[in-house]
Amino acid sequence: TFEGGTPRTSDNKKPPCVTFNSPGLHKVTLIYSNGVAVDTVERYANVLPPPDVDVGPDLSVCLGDTVLLTATGATKYRWFPTIGLSDPDSASTRLVPTANKSIYVVRGIDSNGCEGLDTIVITRGALNAQINGVRDLCRGQSVTLRASGGVRFKWLDEFGTEFSDTQNVTVRPSETATYRVVISSGKCEDTASITVNVHDNPELLPIGDTTICRGENLSLQARVVGDSNVTVEWRNTSDNSVVISRVLSVAPTASTSYVVHCRSIHGCEDSASFTIMVKPQVPAAMVDTTVCD
Numbered sequence: 001t002f003e004g005g006t007p008r009t010s011d012n013k014k015p016p017c018v019t020f021n022s023p024g025l026h027k028v029t030l031i032y033s034n035g036v037a038v039d040t041v042e043r044y045a046n047v048l049p050p051p052d053v054d055v056g057p058d059l060s061v062c063l064g065d066t067v068l069l070t071a072t073g074a075t076k077y078r079w080f081p082t083i084g085l086s087d088p089d090s091a092s093t094r095l096v097p098t099a100n101k102s103i104y105v106v107r108g109i110d111s112n113g114c115e116g117l118d119t120i121v122i123t124r125g126a127l128n129a130q131i132n133g134v135r136d137l138c139r140g141q142s143v144t145l146r147a148s149g150g151v152r153f154k155w156l157d158e159f160g161t162e163f164s165d166t167q168n169v170t171v172r173p174s175e176t177a178t179y180r181v182v183i184s185s186g187k188c189e190d191t192a193s194i195t196v197n198v199h200d201n202p203e204l205l206p207i208g209d210t211t212i213c214r215g216e217n218l219s220l221q222a223r224v225v226g227d228s229n230v231t232v233e234w235r236n237t238s239d240n241s242v243v244i245s246r247v248l249s250v251a252p253t254a255s256t257s258y259v260v261h262c263r264s265i266h267g268c269e270d271s272a273s274f275t276i277m278v279k280p281q282v283p284a285a286m287v288d289t290t291v292c293d
Contacts, residue, residue, distance in 0.1 A: 001028070001029045001031075002015075002018045002020075002026065002028055002045075003026045003027040003028070003029075004020055004021070004022060004026045005018040005019060005020050005026060006018065006019045006020075006021070020045070020047040022047070023047045023048055023049035024046075024047060025044045025045070025046055025047075026044065026045045026047055027042060027043075027044055027045075028042070028043050028044070028045050029041070029042050030042075030043075048112050048114050049114070050110075050114045050115060050116040051073045051074040051108050051109070051110040051114055051115070051116040052073040052116060053071055053072070053073040053074050053077075053106060053107070053108035053116035053117060053118045054071065054072050054073050054118055055069060055070070055071045055072075055104075055106050055118045055119070055120045056069075056070070056120065057120075058120055058121040058122070058123070059120065059121075059122045059123070060122075060123045060124075060125055060186075061097060061122060061123070061124055061125070061187075062124070062125065062126065062127075062186075062187055062188035062189075063124060063125075063126045064096065065096070065097070065124075065187060066094055066095070066096050067094065067095055067096070067097060067122060068092060068093075068094050069085075069092065069093050069094070069095070069104065069106075069120065070091060070092040071091050071092075071106045071108060071118065072091070073108055073110075073116060074108025074109055074110050074116060075108075075109065075110055075111055076089075076108065076109040077089065077090060077091050077106055077107065077108050077109075078106070078107045079093055079104060079105070079106050080104070080105045080106075080107070081104070084096065084097075084098065097122050097124045098124075099124065100123065100124050100125075101121065101122070101123050101124070102121070102122045102124075103119060103120070103121050103122075104119070104120050104122065105117060105118070105119050106118055106119075106120075125188070126188065126190065127149050127150050127183055127184070127185060127188045127189065127190035128149045128190060129147065129148075129149045129150065129181060129182075129183045129190040129191055129192035130147070130148050130149050130192055131145055131146065131147055131179075131181055131192045131193070131194040132145070132146045132148070133145040133146060133194060133196070134196075135194065135195065135196060135197060136196075136197045136199060136266045136267070137173070137196055137197065137198050137199065137266075138198075138199055138200075138201050138264075138266065138267060138268035138269075139174070139198055139199065139200055139201055139268075140172075140201070141172070142170055142171060142172040143170070143171060143172075143196060144168055144169070144170045145168065145169050145170075145171065145179060145181075145194060145196075146167070146168045147167050147168065147181040147183060147192070148167075148183075149183050149190060149192075150183030150184050150185045150188075150189075150190070151183075151184070151185045152165075152183065152184045152185070153165060153166060153167050153181055153182070153183055154181065154182040154183075154184075155169050155179060155180070155181050156179070156180045156181070156182070157177070157179060157180075158177050158178045158179070158180075171196065173196055173198055174198065175198050176195065176196065176197045176198050177195070177196055177198075178193055178194070178195045178196075179193065179194055179195075179196065180192070180193040181193075197266075199227065199264065199266040199268050200226045200227055200268065201226065201227075201264075201268045201269070201270060202224050202225070202226045202227045202228075202230050202262050202263075202264050202268060202269065202270050203224065203225040203226050203270055204222060204223070204224060204225075204260060204262055204270045204271065204272045205223040205224070205225060206272055206274075207220060207222075207260065207272060207274045208274060209274050209275045209276070209277065210274070210275075210276050210277070211276075211277045211278075211279060212252075212276060212277070212278060212279070213278070213279050213280075213281055214253055214278050214279065214280055214281050215251070215253075215281060216251065217249060217250070217251040218249070218250055218251065218276060219247060219248070219249045220247070220248045220249075220250075221246060221247050221248075222234075222246050222247075222248075222260055222262060224262055224270075227264040227266075227268060229264060229265055230262040230263060230264045230265075231244065231262065231263050232244065232245065232246050232260065232261070232262045233260070233261045233262075233263075234248045234258055234259075234260050235258065235259045235260075235261070236256060236258055237256070237257045237258065237259060237273075238256050238257070248260075250276065252276055252278055253278060254278055255275060255276065255277045255278050256275070256276050256278075257273060257274070257275045257276075258273065258274055258275070258276070259271060259272070259273045260272050260273075260274075
């Protein structure tokens, strides 16, 4: 019988290999019979503990990183699989992971010939730098650029000059400009860039107040300097009626104020106001007439 072993008993003259799951002294009893007499022999098997082989915690590395794996707890080592390892029979070995996820097992043997195993999982990842923000501005406007994908940030202007280490930055470029952010986490690093386009504001030429007589029709044209690809809107401030056109034709019966507003496809805009003053019609002069009785 084998105390604490597997199998616990055997009837064979040469028993199979016995496995003991815990170290220490385990009693082994042999009962021998020749059909006439029975004899018993007891011995103790000293089961040594396996070496405490340790390769450290699982790792997350960046694309292209070289990893140094180091095992402790034994005197001899063997790493599996061996492909890509600089020295699979050493306590320390280097590799450059080529798979997104790799599993390595190290077998350690101590001075007593006992074996121990440990496993490490190496995950290869990559940061993904991103910038969110408005890409088209009107001259004089500002925009907040928001970076994501890492834990540390470095903003550079188009000349390569660092100007901020915060996650979000607010910029007011006077001309079209490109901004770049370098993000990092641990040893990993990635870069993203964004170009902010600066557009001229359209400029409405002043119309000026105008005086007409009641009953007259007036045609006004919006004249725009700069971005000509604009939408023009005329609003009557008396009744808030709106006309969308480059030309406004009106025949007000009373003095009326208007606001003309133009907006480009990029959201740049300008506006102006004016008043059309209406004078009453002067009746035609009466002509003296002579009649006979």
